[in-house]
Amino acid sequence: MATSSFSRGCFVFKPSAKKKKKKKTTVDLESYFTDGCEGAESSETRFKLCLDLWNKIKTETEDLQDELNRNILDSLLQFTRKCSSTRRHGNWASQMRASEIPTAALVLGVNVPDHDITFQSLSELLRCSVTPHVASLQAKECGALKHLMKRVLERLMDAVVDDEEEEEEEKEEVQHSGAPLHKSVHCSLRALCDWYSSKTKKSSCSSSGKKRSSSAVDEHQQPPVVIIFKDLEAFNPKVLQDFILICSRYLDRLPLMFIFGIATSPSTVQRMLPHSVSSLLCIELFQSLSCTQHLTTVIDKLILTHSFPFKLNGKVMQVLVSIFLYHDFSVRNFIKGLQLALLEHFHSQPLSSLCCRKKEAQIQLQQLSAGDLDRIRQLPSFNRFLKEQEQQEQDNLQTDDTYLKEVCQKLLKGLHKYHKNYYPVLRCLHTLTSSLPRYPLGKQIRELHLICLEKNVWESEEYQSAMKLLKMLAKDELISLLQKCAEVLQPVKSKKMKNAFVQLEELLDKFKQLNAAAELAPSVEEKLTCPVKNLQKKTDLFQLQKTLLEMNESRRAKRMSPFEVLRNEAVEFVDGLVKNHLSPPESKPLYEVCYYSSSATVRRHLNATPRTSIQAALSSPYCYIQNDSLKSEDGSVSNAAPDICIAHKLHLECGRLINLYDWLEAYSTVVSAAEGNDPDPDGSGKMDEVKHARFIRAVSELEFLGFIKATKKKTDHVARLTWGGC
Structure with a gap:
């Protein structure tokens, strides 16, 4: 009989094992800049500048992450290749027992939000150069053993995996509806072994027609199966123990390898696994770079450089560093905070259109509107600069827009020169003081940078203490530090820094010319020895008193050695550089163009309550x-x-x-x-x-x-x- 319905059956389809890709919800930054922001006439320009700097931060940090993780990732790749080669050439029993699973214990530190990037890079490298069979697991999706087995099979076999209960329910539903059976893989390691053997047979058959060496054939025929446990501490110990015991039974058919991501300590493995289970693992330890060193490198590349025009003032910098040190140790979150400050600066500051390179800033300055010029006149730093000028100069700056642009052009050049000289001198001062006892100016360069952002560093007691300690350094130690300072100043393309480098080279030449054996002048020695010879002669009380007074005066009038004079000259040279180039940025006119100062906004967004x-x-x-x-x-x-x-x-x-x-x-x-x-x-x-x-x-x-x-x-x-x- 004819029917008007589309179908008379009910068909059941299991969802795919692949994770559905989430649609990226990108914020429309352009509309954010144009809607409701002050200075909407320059919003398009500010948006482009912000987007360029945003992308620069992203690319720089990604390249830096790859560079810092290169050593640890190369070591892991070498470990997996070594274990795979040992198994293929039959040397497995000689180096480790056949029931031992090669395991890499990767200690990453407590900066858990940063671990995803590391494991993502590791997985890509393993798939490209070692094996296509890599599965990454997280504890939140592996609460029970069947869930763990299911995730492993799904990510390795790229197929739907059913356990027994689900399979029976599906069969009942399909039989009731009259639909054809939907093929799926049984949740067991035996199914994984069968799949792996079929894969290796296919690869061997496809490679048999090609002319290549037998070692290359073996390398592609039997790649290892790598399982990555991203957060080992969060896994259920009982589930992990059972899984390792099961895997050890199939090791002769399946070349398994484990990678444990550890956040705390390598002893976590012994704490979670009893000896009967841990003895089934051949563990090798790998230590990643500490998060504080990573942060220092990020700050050095993105903040302590004149090539990056956007800057943070002392309070905002302190908020971001405090969140890092006292909350999560996450460099990734620190970078997000930097991007948030960048976005807020270009959105809330209409004059941020001048926050770019020097040539571009000169062009943007000529295109400023009358409203933007009035905003320049209202800046606190420009008002301080205005009060220092004569009355006629003040009137011209207040009334003549063309003259104001000319003056602002000079001020912007001065601001760029200030940044070009500030960071090399900062590094020199850090080089000289970071090894002093008790670290009077901080051990990390970010600590010294925060001090310089807040006040005149040379007026602090810590700076005076550091200068006194520098005047007590030994010759070899002082020369070594000055040579490091010369290496910092040499590549800087600035007239003042070139002159400073020349003066520093002259000081180093003088140190080299000193004779270590001639620290005391002959005249001083004669003054000290002659009265002593006179004491051996027969004399009266008056003559003795006169001789002792002469000895005392000669000791007081003792001149400094040539090394001490030169050492004081070197310290005074460094002190002059600091006083000339390390003044706080708030003392410079138009600093608001480049510096973001709303620490309350950053704290409210990043350190929420x-x-x-x-x-x-x-x-x-x-x-x-x-x-x-x-x-x-x-x-x-x-x-x-x-x-x-x-x-x-x-x-x-x-x-x-x-x-x-x-x-x-x-x-x-x-x-x-x-x-x-x-x-x-x-x-x-x-x-x-x-x-x-x-x-x-x-x-x-x-x-x-x-x-x-x-x-x-x-x-x-x-x-x-x-x-x-x-």
Whole structure:
């Protein structure tokens, strides 16, 4: 019989094992710049500059990450190749037992957010140069052994994997619907072994027709199967133990290798695995670069350079460094904070169109509008510069726009020259003081940079202490430090730095010409020895007193040795460089163009307080939902507010213990008043089941957020965990 329906059967299809790629939600930065920002006439230019610097930060950090991880990744690749070669050539039993699984314990540190980038690079390198069979696992998706096995098979075989229970349910559904069976892979290592053997046979057959050496054939025929455990500490020890025991039984058929990602200490492996299991692993330890060294390199490449025009002031820099040191040790999050400051600077500062290279800044300066020139006149740094000028000069700068552009052109050149000289001198001062006892100016260059951003460093007690210690250095140590300073100054293309390099070279030549044996002048020696010879002669009391006074005066008048004179000259030379080039950037006119200074904005976005935000949302839902019916006064909550807001408001009016029935009655009264209904129209004392369910859900949400908890004192009560009233 004919039918109008499309189908008379029900077909069941299992979802693919591949993860669905999430659509990238990119923020429309251009609309962010054009909508609601000050100085909209230059928003397009600022957007382009911001995007260029954003991309530069991204590429620089990616290249830096690859460069820093190169040694550890090369070591891991060499380890996997060595283990694979040992297994292929039959030397496996001589170097390790046949039941041992080669395992690389990769200690990455506690900067967990940065681990994904490292493992991503490692997986790509392994797939390109060692083996196509690589599976990366996370603990959150491997709660049980069957889940762990399923994830391994799915990522290695690229197929749908079913366990027994799911397979039986699927068969029943398919038989009931009359649909054809959907092929899937059984969740076991035996299926993985069969798949691997079929893969290697195919590769050997395809390579048999090609002319190449037998070693190359073997290399492609039996690649290892690498399983990466990204966060070893988070895995269930029992699940991990069972998986290792199962894998050891199939090691003769499957060339397995493990890579453990460890955040804390290598002893984690012994703590999680008993000896009977850990003895099945042949573990080799690999130590990655510390996150603090990584941060130092990032700061050195992105912040302590004149080629990157965007700068951070001392407070913003301190916020980002503090979040790194006291919260997550994540260089990735530090870079995100830098990008946030970059975005906020170009959005909130209309004059940020001048935050670019010197030639581009000169062009942008000539295109400034009258409004932008008025903004320049209102800058605090420009006002300080204006007060230092004569009255006629002040009038010209206030009234003549063309003359203002000419002066600003000189000021921008001076700002770029300041940055070009600031960073080499900063590195020289750090080189000289980073090895001094107790590190008076800090051990890391970022600490010295923060001091220089906040005040005149030469006025601090720490600087004076450092200069005194420099005047006590030995000759070899001082010459070595000065040579390092010369290496810093030599490549800088600046007239002042070239002159400083020439003076430093002259000082080093003088040090080389000194004779270490002639530290005392002959005249000084004669003054010291002649009175002593006179004491051996027969003399009276008056003559003895006169001789002793001469000896005392000669000691006081002792001249410094040539090395001490030259050492003081070198320290004075460094002191002059510091005073000339390490003044704070806030002392320079137009510094606001390049420096972002809103530390409160960065702290609010990066170091959020969720508890305060949740309480504000529950107390004032109108600020978040933007519904006119939720407007209220005197801190009260509208009866049309969400259920959790009403329950939160009522719980603030209770004491330490809250009676759930009284709380429910009060909630029902408020909700019924909002709906315009009588809370108990029949007078039977029964409550609407829907309201009851809504109340239970609101209470459960408050318990989940930590506002209340269950108590054993009274069965129908809950304990309040917050202070104060409404």
